[in-house]
Amino acid sequence: MAERDWFLSELQHRGVSRREFVGFCSVMASALALPAAAGARIAEAIASKQKPTLIWLEFQDCAGNTESFLRAERPTVAEVVLDTLSVDYHETIMAAAGARAEELRDKTARDKKGTYLVIVEGSIPMGADGAYCTIGGRSAIDIAREVCEGAAATIAIGTCAAFGGLPAAAPNPTSALGVSDALPHLKHVINLPACPANPENLCALIVYFLTFNRWPPLDALRRPLFAHGKTIHDNCERRAHFDAGQYVELWGDEGHRTGYCLYKMGCKGPVTSQNCPNVRWNGGTNWPIGCGHPCIGCAEPDFWDTMTPFYSHLPNVPGFGLHTPVDKVGLWATAGVATAFAAHGLVQIGKRWLGSDEPTKEARS
Amino acid sequence: MTHVVVDPVTRIEGHLRIEAEVEGGMVRDAWSSSTMFRGIEIILKGRDPRDAWAFAQRICGVCTTVHAIASIRAVENAVGAVPPPNARLLRNLIMATQMVQDHVVHFYHLHALDWVDIVSALSADPAKTSALAESISDWPLSSASYFTGVRDRVKGFVERGQLGPFANAYWGHPAYKLPPEANLMAVAHYLEALDWQREIIKIHAVLGGKNPHLQSFLVGGMATPVDPDKQASINMGSLQGIRELLAKARDFVHRVYIPDVLAVASFYKDWAAHGAGVGNYLVYGEYPEGEGQEPNLFLPAGILRNRDLSKVEPVDTSKISEYVTHSWFAYDGGDDKGLHPTAGETRPNYTGPKPPYDRLDTAGKYSWLKAPRYDGVAMEVGPLSRMLVAYASGQPQVKAAVDFVLQKLGVGAGALFSTLGRIAARAIETLVLVDHVETYVDELADNMGRGDLSIADTSKWEPSTWPREASGAGFHEAPRGALGHWVHIRDGVIANYQIVVPSTWNAGPRDASGQRGPYESALLETPVADPEQPVEILRTIHSFDPCMACGVHVVDAKRRELAYVRAS
Numbered sequence: 008m009a010e011r012d013w014f015l016s017e018l019q020h021r022g023v024s025r026r027e028f029v030g031f032c033s034v035m036a037s038a039l040a041l042p043a044a045a046g047a048r049i050a051e052a053i054a055s056k057q058k059p060t061l062i063w064l065e066f067q068d069c070a071g072n073t074e075s076f077l078r079a080e081r082p083t084v085a086e087v088v089l090d091t092l093s094v095d096y097h098e099t100i101m102a103a104a105g106a107r108a109e110e111l112r113d114k115t116a117r118d119k120k121g122t123y124l125v126i127v128e129g130s131i132p133m134g135a136d137g138a139y140c141t142i143g144g145r146s147a148i149d150i151a152r153e154v155c156e157g158a159a160a161t162i163a164i165g166t167c168a169a170f171g172g173l174p175a176a177a178p179n180p181t182s183a184l185g186v187s188d189a190l191p192h193l194k195h196v197i198n199l200p201a202c203p204a205n206p207e208n209l210c211a212l213i214v215y216f217l218t219f220n221r222w223p224p225l226d227a228l229r230r231p232l233f234a235h236g237k238t239i240h241d242n243c244e245r246r247a248h249f250d251a252g253q254y255v256e257l258w259g260d261e262g263h264r265t266g267y268c269l270y271k272m273g274c275k276g277p278v279t280s281q282n283c284p285n286v287r288w289n290g291g292t293n294w295p296i297g298c299g300h301p302c303i304g305c306a307e308p309d310f311w312d313t314m315t316p317f318y319s320h321l322p323n324v325p326g327f328g329l330h331t332p333v334d335k336v337g338l339w340a341t342a343g344v345a346t347a348f349a350a351h352g353l354v355q356i357g358k359r360w361l362g363s364d365e366p367t368k369e370a371r372s
Numbered sequence: 373m374t375h376v377v378v379d380p381v382t383r384i385e386g387h388l389r390i391e392a393e394v395e396g397g398m399v400r401d402a403w404s405s406s407t408m409f410r411g412i413e414i415i416l417k418g419r420d421p422r423d424a425w426a427f428a429q430r431i432c433g434v435c436t437t438v439h440a441i442a443s444i445r446a447v448e449n450a451v452g453a454v455p456p457p458n459a460r461l462l463r464n465l466i467m468a469t470q471m472v473q474d475h476v477v478h479f480y481h482l483h484a485l486d487w488v489d490i491v492s493a494l495s496a497d498p499a500k501t502s503a504l505a506e507s508i509s510d511w512p513l514s515s516a517s518y519f520t521g522v523r524d525r526v527k528g529f530v531e532r533g534q535l536g537p538f539a540n541a542y543w544g545h546p547a548y549k550l551p552p553e554a555n556l557m558a559v560a561h562y563l564e565a566l567d568w569q570r571e572i573i574k575i576h577a578v579l580g581g582k583n584p585h586l587q588s589f590l591v592g593g594m595a596t597p598v599d600p601d602k603q604a605s606i607n608m609g610s611l612q613g614i615r616e617l618l619a620k621a622r623d624f625v626h627r628v629y630i631p632d633v634l635a636v637a638s639f640y641k642d643w644a645a646h647g648a649g650v651g652n653y654l655v656y657g658e659y660p661e662g663e664g665q666e667p668n669l670f671l672p673a674g675i676l677r678n679r680d681l682s683k684v685e686p687v688d689t690s691k692i693s694e695y696v697t698h699s700w701f702a703y704d705g706g707d708d709k710g711l712h713p714t715a716g717e718t719r720p721n722y723t724g725p726k727p728p729y730d731r732l733d734t735a736g737k738y739s740w741l742k743a744p745r746y747d748g749v750a751m752e753v754g755p756l757s758r759m760l761v762a763y764a765s766g767q768p769q770v771k772a773a774v775d776f777v778l779q780k781l782g783v784g785a786g787a788l789f790s791t792l793g794r795i796a797a798r799a800i801e802t803l804v805l806v807d808h809v810e811t812y813v814d815e816l817a818d819n820m821g822r823g824d825l826s827i828a829d830t831s832k833w834e835p836s837t838w839p840r841e842a843s844g845a846g847f848h849e850a851p852r853g854a855l856g857h858w859v860h861i862r863d864g865v866i867a868n869y870q871i872v873v874p875s876t877w878n879a880g881p882r883d884a885s886g887q888r889g890p891y892e893s894a895l896l897e898t899p900v901a902d903p904e905q906p907v908e909i910l911r912t913i914h915s916f917d918p919c920m921a922c923g924v925h926v927v928d929a930k931r932r933e934l935a936y937v938r939a940s
Contacts, residue, residue, distance in 0.1 A: 058534055067410050069921050070385045071433020071584040078570050078583065093534040098382045102485040102541035104910055105378040111540045132409075138700075138722045140408040142387060143379045146727040173410070173430045180411030180720070203433060203584050258590060258828040264597040266604025288582030292574045295581035298588045299604070300595035303426060311427065316420035 063097035068129025079206035080290030132181035169198035176311035202305035239276035275304035386920025402895035438850035450844025453832035459593035496556035593828025647791030649894035653757035658849035716870035753853025835864035
C-alpha cells in the first residue's frame with residue numbers, strides 16, 4: 008500500500024491526476040492491442056509494483072536510443088512510468104563516474120541477481136580481443152556476458168544492439184554483433200530495433216512487463232508484435248496515393264508537396280515492419296514519411312546493406328511498374344524479407360556449427 | 373605521485389578514459405583515451421554518396437544533425453550541387469535548434485552535477501530557495517511550495533534507498549561550494565530542463581520527421597517540401613508551431629538557463645583560473661546568410677593563437693594534418709608524420725593491453741582518436757573558440773552578450789580562457805542564437821509568400837551528371853566545434869571518406885612531438901583535493917562537452933584487411 012501511495016503522490020506532484028493516469032493506461036492498452044478493460048489492470052499493476060532495477064549498458068553506440076528515451080512523451084505520465092524504474096547504471100545520465108560507477112553496476116548485478124532488467128544499446132565488437140570497446144578496461148563482451156546473464160531479461164534497444172546495426176554493416180570492420188548473436192545462449196532477449204528505437208515502444212514494452220509479469224509475443228526476430236506486426240506500407244497515410252499510382256517524381260515537385268507516395272524515391276516502407284505511421288515520433292508530432300523523406304527500413308536487420316542505396320526504389324522486382332497489381336509488390340516484399348531473414352538464420356546456424364566467435368558480415372550477405 | 377584513472381567518464385556521449393598523475397593536490401600530467409572504435413569510414417567506402425549522410429549521422433545520436441549536415445555539404449561540394457535558399461534556411465533552423473537544445477542539455481544533465489550537490493539540496497529551506505530564485509529571475513515556478521515539492525521528491529528517492537542515476541557520486545566533496553538553496557534551485561531546473569528539451573526538439577520533428585536522427589537531409593537540398601497551400605508541406609501552420617516552440621526556447625534560456633549559469637558561476641569564480649588548455653582556437657564558421665560560394669556567416673571563421681584576441685587569422689584547411697603516433701592506427705610511411713585528410717591513410721592497429729587491463733601504456737599508443745593539428749599546433753574547438761573568434765572579430769551580437777556576462781560576473785575577458793570560460797561561452801552562444809534563429813523562419817515565410825517553393829537542386833541528383841572523379845569537403849560548426857568531412861567519389865561511389873571531428877581535436881592524444889591534446893593540456897595543474905574522488909577532473913573534461921563516438925573515425929578506404937598487433 009505504501010508503494011502505491013508513493014506512486015500516486017509522485018504522479019500528483021508531477022501534475023498528473025489519477026484520471027489522466029488511468030487514461031494513459033488505456034492508451035497503453037490500445038497500443039498493446041489489449042481490450043480497453045485492460046487499462047484498469049495496467050493502472051493497478053503499475054501503481055502497486057515494486058520499483059524494478061534497470062542497468063543500461065552502452066557499447067558501440069551513438070547514444071541515439073538514450074536520447075530517444077529522454078524524449079519519451081505521453082506528457083509527463085510516461086516519464087513517471089519510466090521513473091518507476093530505478094535506473095542504477097546509465098553512463099550518459101548517471102552522476103557517479105569511474106570506479107564508483109562500475110561499483111554500482113557490479114553491486115546491482117550481484118545483489119539483485121535474477122531480478123533486474125538490462126537494456127543494451129550499441130553492438131558488441133568481437134574483434135581484437137574486445138579492444139574495440141572497453142569500459143573501465145573491460146571489454147564490452149565481458150561486461151555484457153556478466154550483466155546480461157544475471158538479468159531477468161535483456162532488452163536490446165536500437166538496431167545496433169538488436170542486429171549489429173551500423174558497426175556491423177559491410178565489411179564489419181570490428182566484427183560487431185547484436186546481443187543475441189554475441190551471446191547466443193542468453194535467454195529472455197527482446198529486440199526493440201529501429202534507429203533509434205521509438206520511446207513509446209520502449210514505454211509500452213515496460214508497461215506490458217510490469218502489468219503481466221511476462222513479455223509480449225515476439226516475431227521471429229524477437230521483436231514485439233505490438234510494434235512490429237505490420238509493415239509501414241500497410242499503415243501508411245500515403246497508401247492511397249500508392250494504390251492510385253500517384254508518386255513523387257522529383258524533390259519539391261507538386262506531388263511531393265501534396266504528399267504523394269515516396270515509393271519511386273526509394274521508400275522501404277513495403278519491406279519494413281514498424282508502427283511508425285501509428286505511433287509517430289516526438290509525442291506524435293511527425294514521422295519520416297510525414298516530413299517528405301522515404302522510409303530507410305531502419306527496424307530491419309542489416310538494413311544498411313539490404314536497404315541501400317536508399318534512393319533506389321525497391322530493386323530488381325520483376326515486372327514491377329505502375330501497372331503491376333499492388334499484391335505483387337507485397338509478394339515481392341515478403342519474398343525479399345524472407346530471403347534476408349533466411350540468410351541471417353543460416354549464418355546463425357553456421358556460426359554455432361563452426362563454433363566461430365567472429366562471424367563476419369560478408370558471410371551474411 | 374598518485375595515478376588516477378577515470379573510466380568510464382560518465383555524463384558524456386561515448387566512451388572516454390582519463391589517466392592522470394596527481395601530486396601535491398594537483399594534476400601533473402594527463403592522458404585522454406577513447407576506448408571505442410566502429411570504423412564508419414571503412415563502412416562508407418563503395419556506397420552511394422547520396423546515402424552517406426545517413427551513415428555519418430549515426431556517428432552520434434546526441435548531436436544528431438551535425439554529421440548529416442557536414443556530409444551533404446561535402447558531397448554537394450564534390451558534385452557541384454547548390455542548395456537553394458529555402459534549403460539553407462531549413463538547415464540553419466535545424467542547426468541552430470540543435471545547438472540551443474544541446475547546450476542546455478549539456479549544462480543541466482551532463483555538467484551540472486559536477487557543481488551541484490543533490491544531497492545538499494535536501495537540507496535547503498524552500499522559502500529561502502524561493503527568495504533566491506526570485507532574486508535572479510521572474511520565472512514563475514519559484515514559490516516556496518514548488519521547491520518544497522521538489523525537495524520532497526528527491527527526499528523520497530533518498531529515503532527509499534533508490535537514488536537511481538544519482539547514487540554513489542562525490543556528494544559532500546569539499547569542492548562543492550553552492551549553498552543548499554542554490555543546489556535545490558538547480559535540481560528543480562534540472563528536472564524542468566528534461567521536460568523543456570523534449571518540447572523544443574519537436575522543431576526537429578516538424579522539419580525532419582523525428583529526433584534523434586532526423587530524416588529530411590538530401591544532397592542538393594532538403595526533403596521537406598514547403599508550400600503555404602498544402603497540408604503535406606511546411607506551411608504557415610507549421611511555421612507558427614515552430615515560432616511557438618522557439619518562444620518557449622527563448623523564455624527558458626533567458627529566464628532559467630542564463631540566470632542559473634550566472635548564479636552558479638558566481639560561486640565558482642576560482643575556476644576561471646583552471647583548465648586553460650592549449651590556448652589556440654579554430655573555428656570554421658556557421659550559419660550562411662546569403663547565397664554563393666562564400667556567403668556571410670553569422671558566426672565568423674578564424675584562428676586565434678596563444679590567447680591573443682588582437683589577431684584573427686583566416687582558416688586554411690590545407691594546414692590540417694592528423695597524427696597517429698599515439699593512436700591505435702598505423703601509417704604506411706611511418707607513424708610520426710602527419711597526413712592531410714584528403715591523403716588520409718590509416719588502419720586500426722591495436723597495440724594496447726589485452727582487456728581486462730588496469731593501465732594503458734601511455735608512452736606508446738593509447739587511444740582510438742587520432743591527433744589533429746593545424747599548422748602543427750593543437751587547437752581547441754567548440755563554443756569557447758566560436759565566441760572568442762566572434763568577439764575578436766567584432767561580431768556585434770556576440771560582443772554584446774560576452775560583455776554582458778563578463779560585467780555580470782565582474783571579471784575580465786582573460787577569465788574566458790578557462791573551465792568556467794567554456795561554460796560561459798556555451799551560455800553566451802545559446803543566448804545569441806536563441807534570439808537570432810527566428811529570422812530564418814521570417815525569411816522562409818517571405819520566400820514562400822513570394823512563391824519560391826524550391827527545396828533542392830535536382831540538376832545534380834543523378835550520378836550520371838557527376839564527373840567520373842570528384843572530391844569535396846564539407847564544414848560545419850557542430851555544438852562541440854569545428855567539424856570537417858572530406859569525400860572522394862569515383863564512378864558514382866565513395867572511394868574515400870575522412871572525418872575530422874570536434875572531439876578528435878579536443879580529446880585527441882599526443883602527437884609525434886609529444887604535444888598534448890586540449891583535454892590533456894587543460895587538465896595540467898587542475899587541483900585535485902582527493903585522488904579517490906576526482907570531481908575536479910570531471911569539471912574540466914565536461915567543460916569541453918565530450919562526444920566520443922564522434923571523435924573516433926578514421927579508416928583507410930583502400931584497405932579492408934585489419935592488422936592486429938597485440939602487446940606481448
